[in-house]
Amino acid sequence: xxxxxxxxxxxxxxxxxxxxxxxxxxxxxxxxxxxxxxxxxxxxxxxxxxxxxxxxxxxxxxxxxxxxxxxxxxxxxxxxxxxxxxxxxxxxxxxxxxxxxxxxxxxxxxxxxxxxxxxxxxxxxxxxxxxxxxxxxxxxxxxxxxxxxxxxxxxxxxxxxxxxxxxxxxxxxxxxxxxxxxxxxxxxxxxxxxxxxxxxxxxxxxxxxxxxxxxxxxxxxxxxxxxxxxxxxxxxxxxxxxxxxxxxxxxxxxxxxxxxxxxxxxxxxxxxxxxxxxxxxxxxxxxxxxxxxxxxxxxxxxxxxxxxxxxxxxxxxxxxxxxxxxxxxxxxxxxxxxxxxxxxxxxxxxxxxxxxxxxxxxxxxx
Amino acid sequence: xxxxxxxxxxxxxxxxxxxxxxxxxxxxxxxxxxxxxxxxxxxxxxxxxxxxxxxxxxxxxxxxxxxxxxxxxxxxxxxxxxxxxxxxxxxxxxxxxxxxxxxxxxxxxxxxxxxxxxxxxxxxxxxxxxxxxxxxxxxxxxxxxxxxxxxxxxxxxxxxxxxxxxxxxxxxxxxxxxxxxxxxxxxxxxxxxxxxxxxxxxxxxxxxxxxxxxxxxxxxxxxxxxxxxxxxxxxxxxxxxxxxxxxxxxxxxxxxxxxxxxxxxxxxxxxxxxxx
Ligand SMILES: Nc1ncnc2c1ncn2[C@@H]1O[C@H](COP(=O)(O)OP(=O)(O)O)[C@@H](O)[C@H]1O
Ligand SMILES: [Mg+2]
Numbered sequence: 159x160x161x162x163x164x165x166x167x168x169x170x171x172x173x174x175x176x177x178x179x180x181x182x183x184x185x186x187x188x189x190x191x192x193x194x195x196x197x198x199x200x201x202x203x204x205x206x207x208x209x210x211x212x213x214x215x216x217x218x219x220x221x222x223x224x225x226x227x228x229x230x231x232x233x234x235x236x237x238x239x240x241x242x243x244x245x246x247x248x249x250x251x252x253x254x255x256x257x258x259x260x261x262x263x264x265x266x267x268x269x270x271x272x273x274x275x276x277x278x279x280x281x282x283x284x285x286x287x288x289x290x291x292x293x294x295x296x297x298x299x300x301x302x303x304x305x306x307x308x309x310x311x312x313x314x315x316x317x318x319x320x321x322x323x324x325x326x327x328x329x330x331x332x333x334x335x336x337x338x339x340x341x342x343x344x345x346x347x348x349x350x351x352x353x354x355x356x357x358x359x360x361x362x363x364x365x366x367x368x369x370x371x372x373x374x375x376x377x378x379x380x381x382x383x384x385x386x387x388x389x390x391x392x393x394x395x396x397x398x399x400x401x402x403x404x405x406x407x408x409x410x411x412x413x414x415x416x417x418x419x420x421x422x423x424x425x426x427x428x429x430x431x432x433x434x435x436x437x438x439x440x441x442x443x444x445x446x447x448x449x450x451x452x453x454x455x456x457x458x459x460x461x462x463x464x465x466x467x468x469x470x471x472x473x474x475x476x477x478x479x480x481x482x483x484x485x486x487x488x489x490x491x492x493x494x495x496x497x498x499x500x501x502x503x504x505x506x507x508x509x510x511x512x513x514x515x516x517x518x519x520x521x522x523x524x
Numbered sequence: 525x526x527x528x529x530x531x532x533x534x535x536x537x538x539x540x541x542x543x544x545x546x547x548x549x550x551x552x553x554x555x556x557x558x559x560x561x562x563x564x565x566x567x568x569x570x571x572x573x574x575x576x577x578x579x580x581x582x583x584x585x586x587x588x589x590x591x592x593x594x595x596x597x598x599x600x601x602x603x604x605x606x607x608x609x610x611x612x613x614x615x616x617x618x619x620x621x622x623x624x625x626x627x628x629x630x631x632x633x634x635x636x637x638x639x640x641x642x643x644x645x646x647x648x649x650x651x652x653x654x655x656x657x658x659x660x661x662x663x664x665x666x667x668x669x670x671x672x673x674x675x676x677x678x679x680x681x682x683x684x685x686x687x688x689x690x691x692x693x694x695x696x697x698x699x700x701x702x703x704x705x706x707x708x709x710x711x712x713x714x715x716x717x718x719x720x721x722x723x724x725x726x727x728x729x730x731x732x733x734x735x736x737x738x739x740x741x742x743x744x745x746x747x748x749x750x751x752x753x754x755x756x757x758x759x760x761x762x763x764x765x766x767x768x769x770x771x772x773x774x775x776x777x778x779x780x781x782x783x784x785x786x787x788x789x790x791x792x793x794x795x796x797x798x799x800x
Pocket of ligand 2: 580581582623707
């Protein structure tokens with residue numbers, strides 16, 4: 159046989175046989191190259207740096223008020239809410255799709271849950287499960303319309319966004335309804351029992367962070383699913399090269415539908431936690447702005463809008479950055495609306511950096 | 525070199541392993557295949573030739589389960605089959621190297637090798653990818669094939685065109701298929717690598733009686749490794765001949781004539797330009 163490989167004996171040499179060295183993998187030498195190499199290797203690295211810098215900035219700017227359990231429970235609550243939706247968008251964006259209807263499910267599912275509990279006497283746990291299933295079914299609708307009827311998901315989900323937002327407002331004349339409290343359901347899913355003089359090592363301090371802890375669990379699970387299961391592999395394949403994936407036997411339509419279902423379920427879950435937190439189901443709880451912030455979190459976290467690659471851990475850190483900007487700027491005395499300016503700039507900056515790092519990677523192969 | 529070994533001519537009564545009968549396929553207004561019938565016998569290397577746009581890729585995509593035929597049937601090992609997806613064809617032992625290679629740029633080489641056939645392990649009762657196993661097997665297999673790949677962990681989009689083609693070929697033969705379909709597998713390969721892949725084709729056919737459909741544009745390569753030639757012209761099979769019954773020159777003239785049929789003996793004798 160003509161060409162002999164010696165990968166094992168000679169791991170340092172990339173090409174074998176004729177003694178030529180491969181040009182493929184340039185070893186970074188200068189500090190700038192090293193940093194760029196790190197950034198391109200770990201997509202989460204750049205957003206993590208941003209997050210740490212923001213925390214330091216606000217901690218100093220607020221005279222040490224940022225890193226208190228009181229304030230962090232607010233930031234992390236928002237992080238949790240955004241994060242759940244952001245990881246749903248990450249999975250869909252990896253397949254090359256997007257879901258703009260998540261905010262309507264975020265309003266619709268918990269509203270249905272509370273209505274079932276209040277008017278039909280369904281136990282909250284059961285009502286929560288039923289409304290989760292409803293969220294998943296919205297995902298089925300989004301997925302089927304997108305893959306079977308070939309409507310771009312951007313359009314499909316704008317349609318279902320108005321449809322379900324309209325439904326939830328219509329059901330009860332856009333009236334918020336008070337959610338019942340049934341322990342341990344409420345304590346478990348986000349009712350904040352923490353008092354300023356409670357010990358940090360008490361159960362009450364855990365409840366201060368439950369929304370975030372649920373999100374953290376979801377991130378760990380989805381990250382494992384994405385990186386360690388056949389489903390995750392096929393999700394990446396679908397977005398990276400849909401024709402090739404089909405040719406090799408990946409059922410790309412199903413993969414997309416499953417990811418829409420996941421998004422619907424996660425949005426419902428986020429909505430339920432939010433409702434439990436505020437003890438009230440508001441038909442306007444989720445605005446499209448929430449979806450856009452979640453997409454922003456995913457994108458600044460390192461997920462490509464082009465499909466094929468993404469990171470849920472990055473999205474969680476991205477959600478933290480967005481939540482920190484929203485709350486931190488207010489705390490240091492800025493107007494609430496100013497945070498949008500920073501967020502907008504952050505998105506543009508992150509995108510420019512991503513594109514540049516990718517170009518560098520393609521050119522220099524760092 | 526393997527391909528220098530002359531294989532005995534294939535007997536005409538070897539069993540047919542894969543057959544398409546009267547298959548037609550259109551894409552909207554474009555008719556890609558018209559009433560096409562193709563037979564592939566056990567241990568045979570069948571060359572599919574034809575101009576660009578003749579329908580070669582469409583034909584093999586019907587066999588590989590990617591396209592569903594508008595009309596006609598497919599028979600595998602004597603049984604009629606209806607492939608819903610390439611997954612079904614792969615389960616039937618039909619592996620395909622597509623013209624576009626069907627590699628996933630964002631995935632590692634070893635994931636590409638095993639996609640659709642992943643190995644799993646149980647972690648806390650859950651079915652997780654057995655990445656270590658797949659990595660090790662891919663590394664070992666690629667090196668026994670003598671395929672020159674830097675590192676099975678690197679993503680496919682970092683590979684050169686030739687390396688990609690090698691990975692795609694390696695993936696297709698890894699599972700010991702009974703039918704192997706290769707759509708222009710030599711396009712990005714150099715002389716040495718082409719010879720290597722053609723050598724592999726001959727070896728598979730000789731040692732494992734794999735039946736192979738090969739789309740190649742270089743006629744000398746066809747005459748080197750193929751038993752039979754099917755010539756596709758505007759979606760129709762216009763010539764089905766054993767390589768022993770036709771010369772390379774005759775084939776070249778037939779294809780060049782653009783007539784879409786084999787030239788009659790008197791036509792062959794007269795130079796094209798002099799034909800009245
Ligand atoms: N997916 C498709 N959609 C529309 N037309 C197609 C598609 N695939 C192939 N065709 C058309 O079918 C004809 C045959 O194409 P193809 O099978 O790729 O030819 P070949 O492989 O012989 O070059 C061409 O006219 C091509 O444009
Ligand atoms: Mg072709």
